[in-house]
Amino acid sequence: MKYLSLIFLCFIALFRVAAQTPKISELKELYATTASDSVQVQTLINLINEYIGHNPDSLAYFAQKLDTHPGKDKNRNGQKSVNVAYAMYYYDKAEFDSSIVYIDKNIEISIAQGDSVGISSNLTNASIVLIGQSKYQTAIEYLLRALAIQEGNEKFAPKFVANTYNVISMAYHNMKNFETAQEYQWKALNVYKANAMETDLIRSYTNLGSNFLAMNKNDSAMYYFGVGLSLSRKNKDERKLAELSRMIGDLYLKEQKYDSAQFHYENSLQYFGDNKSTKEVTEAMVGLGTVYFEKGNYPRAYEMHKQAKDLFADRGDELETSRTLWLMSKDLQKLGRYEDAYQAIAESKTLSDTLQAKNSADAIAEMQVKYETEKKEKDLALQGVQLSAQELELNRQELLRNVAIAGALLLGVVALLIFQIKSRSNKTITAQNELLGKSLSEREALLKEIHHRVKNNLQIIASLLYLQSDESENLDAKRLLEEGQGRVRSMALIHQKLYENDDLKHIPFDEYLNELIGEIKLSFGDMAKDVALEVEAKNIFFDVDTAVPLGLIINELSTNAFKYAYTQRMGGGVFKVVLQHEEGAYHLTVSDNGSGIPDELMHATQSASLGLKLTRMLSDQLEGDYRFSNSNGTTFELKFAV
Known part of the structure; x- marks a missing residue:
C-alpha cells in the first residue's frame, strides 16, 4: 500500500491563506477579468492550491502561467508556488529526480528568507520523494529533523504537525514496521479529532485501514475503511470515495469475494470520472480486470488490463507495466490467443530485465558458463577412470542380480498374499475415515462462518455507535456511545479469534x-x-x-x-x-x-x-x-x- 494522497498535504500548508479560497470557476473568472498584476499572481497561486492532488495537467498549466507572469517575483510566494506545482506534477508522473530538483529550489529560497516554516515543509516534501524512491531510512531522518523544528513552535498549526506524523507513518509502513507506523497514525488522528478536521480524518482513517490490511487484519481494515467512506460521503469528497472504494475492492479481492470487489472497483472508476491520469485509477482498472478474470469474463479482463498497461506505460512506470503485461498474457491464454500471449510474456520479461543491473546479469551468466565448462572437464576425466572399473563391477553385479531375482520372486509371493488380506480391511477403514473427515470439515467450516458473521454484525454495530457518537453534540452521550463501541469491539475480537484459530472451541487468551x-x-x-x-x-x-x-x-x-x-x-x-x-x-x-x-x-x-x-x-x-x-x-x- 502507498499513501500517495498524503503528498499534497505539506505542499498546501505553505501557501494556504487564512480565508477560504473561492471555487475554481470563480478563480478562473477573476484571473480573466482583473487588470491587476498582483491580483492575477495571487489568483494563479490560489488555482495551483486548488488543483494540487486533483488534476496534474491543470496544475502544470497554471504553474507555467505563473512562471512566465511578469508580476510573479513581487509576490513572496510566487516562485515557491511554481516550484511546488512542478514538484507535485513530476511526483505524480513518478519522475522523482525532477520532482526533487524543484523541492531543492524551494529549500534554497526558504533558507535565504530565514523561513523556518518553508525549511521544515521542504524537508518533509523531500522525504516524500525519498519514500517514492524506496529510501525509507533517509526519509525518516529528514522527517524527524522537520518535526524537531515544528513541535512546540507557534508558527506551525496543529494540522501541519499532524501531517508530518502522517508522512512518518507512511515511511515506517513501507519499511513494514507496522506498529511504529500505527503509533504515528494515532498521533495524527488525535490532532485531527481535537480540531474537527473531517477531511484530514478521512485520510487518517484510510491510512489506518491500509496499515491493518498490510498486517492481514482484514476486519479492522474494513472497519476503518468503512468509517472513512461514511465521512467521505458526508463531505461529498469524490476523490476519497474513489480511493477508498478501490482499497475496499482490493480487500474483497484478497478474500476472493469477487462480486463485492467488482462493485467497489466500478464505484471507484465512476467516482474518478474522466480523470484517468493518476496511478490510483490505473490500480482500480488492474483490480477490476483481475475480478473479471476470476469470474471467467476473459474479454473484459483483457480490456481492463490493456487500458491499465497503456496508462502505466505512458507514465514510464516499467515495473507496473511489466506486471500488467503478465496479467494480459494470462487473459490471452484463456482467449486462445497463444501467439499474443507469448508476445506479452516476452515484453514483460524484457521490461523486467531492464530494471535489473546489467553487470549483475552478465556476472551471473559468466559464472554459469564457467561452472558448466569445469563440470564437463571433470566428467571427461572421470569417464576414463570409470571404464576399467565398470568391467569388474559388471561381473559382480551379474551374480548379485541372479540371487536378487530369486529372493524377489519369493518375497513377491508372500507380499501378494499379505496385500490381498490387508487391502480388503483398508478399503473399509479408508471409506469410513473419508466420511468422518468430510463431516468434520463441513462442521468446522460452518462454525467458522457463524463466528465470522457474528463478528461482522458486531463490527457493524460498533460502526453505527461511532457514527452516532460523531453526530452527537451532548458530551455525556458521546462518551457513553464511545464506551459502548469499545465493549462491542472487544466481543467482536473474541469471535474473530475463534474463526482464525484451528481450535474453534478455545480462544488463545494471551x-x-x-x-x-x-x-x-x-x-x-x-x-x-x-x-x-x-x-x-x-x-x-x-x-x-x-x-x-x-x-x-x-x-x-x-x-x-x-x-x-x-x-x-x-x-x-x-x-x-x-x-x-x-x-x-x-x-x-x-x-x-x-x-x-x-x-x-x-x-x-x-x-x-x-x-x-x-x-x-x-x-x-x-x-x-x-x-x-x-x-x-x-x-x-x-x-x-x-
Missing part, C-alpha cells in the same frame, strides 16, 4: 489480551504513550461463554486506567494483567500504578460508574470472588472456576 489492550492503548494516543504494558496469560484457553464476560471485564478496567489513572503521572506508568491457572481455579489480577479509585466509589453498593457496575455484574456471572484495592494504584483480583 494473544487476545495483547491485541485488545494494545488497541485500547493506541486509541488514547499521547495520553497512554508512556504507559508500559505487561500481559501474562501463557497457555490459557477459554470457550466463548467464559471469554466474553472476562474480555469485557478487562476492557472496562483497561479503558478506565488509560482514561483516569495516569493523568497526574509523568512517565513510569505500568498497566499489568496476570492470568494464571492454579489448584483448579483461575486467578486474574489487573493493576495499574496510577492515582487509584476513590474509596467512596470502590465500596459503594450502587456505584455511579457504569464500568464498575459492569465489572461486578460480570464477575458474578462467572461465579467468581473479586475485590478492589488501592495500593500504589488500583488492583482488581478475581478468582473463578471453569
